[in-house]
Amino acid sequence: MPLRPVTLALPKGRILNEALPLLARAGINVPHALADESSRALRFPTSRPGLDVIRVRSFDAATFVAFGAAGLGIVGNDVIAEFDYSELYAPLDLGIGRCRLSLAAPAGHAFDLATPSHVRVATKYPALTKAWFAARGIQAECIKLNGALELAPAMGLAPLIVDLVSTGRTLAENGLVERAVLLDVTSRLVANRVAMKTNPEVAHLVRAIAAAVPAAGAARAA
Known part of the structure; x- marks a missing residue:
């Protein structure tokens, strides 16, 4: 059965730079242009089949995931608390962006x-x-x-x-x-609740990223 495509929304700036090594440990490698602020591209392929990433503002990452345009995202718990989207599921504290x-x-x-x-x-x-x-x-x-x-x-x-x-x-x-x-504040891995239930690849990616987070930073979000 072919993989259903998944998009991961990543915030620009410091959180992105801290997230890239973590994603690499999870087997997700991205083009160097993703971290290049001079690049005008906003969507990038990854080394994982069926997964691409988009580079957006930190507040917007939550919105893309909440409305289903992206299945996964990395979002600070400040943004999660400010918007309080019911569609967001935040299963993992990544321990970055402190x-x-x-x-x-x-x-x-x-x-x-x-x-x-x-x-x-x-x-x-x-x-x-x-x-x-x-x-x-x-x-x-x-x-x-x-x-x-x-x-x-x-x-x-x-x-x-x-x-x-x-x-x-x-x-x-x-x-x-x-x-x-x-x-x-720390950054969390968030998932769209519907995508988490209906797309097995989203749940698989959550597990892969969780396995790449050091134990000290892997506390489950409340």
Whole structure:
């Protein structure tokens, strides 16, 4: 019986670079052009028959999988939590792309979570941000930005930001400091629930990739 084709959605940037060695251990090799940011190609074959990969923005990888355009993807748990797609099944923590989703403010900004009833926040994560503040009895007015979040306080757009932080260098260079961590982030292997049930190759790929993940990073997603 011929294999049913599967597409794997991969995010651009650091996560892609960390994912490639893992995929290689799973027997999935891709063209060098996939990691070449100057390449305009977005879809690539792999060494595994019936499997190709697409290179997309990190937020979009979840959407491609949730709507069935891709059977599998690699997505941060920040994106999974923000969109909360019921069609996504996240069976495996890959242990890559480690960072944190943090609340940050200017170094001289006096902010006490026990004081305000309303805050304005610039973020790419309005759903997560509103929920985090709501759990503390605070109404968050979220201004959606897709980049340059560190400029928001200095430009008077919003006194607070919620964004991904790795080393903290970008915050420091823009006069910001972390005030709280909303979520510890790693990248997960996600599958479309229908594809997982109806295409045996999707389930087989999940097992192959799981076998390639070091035991320390192979915790099952909740």
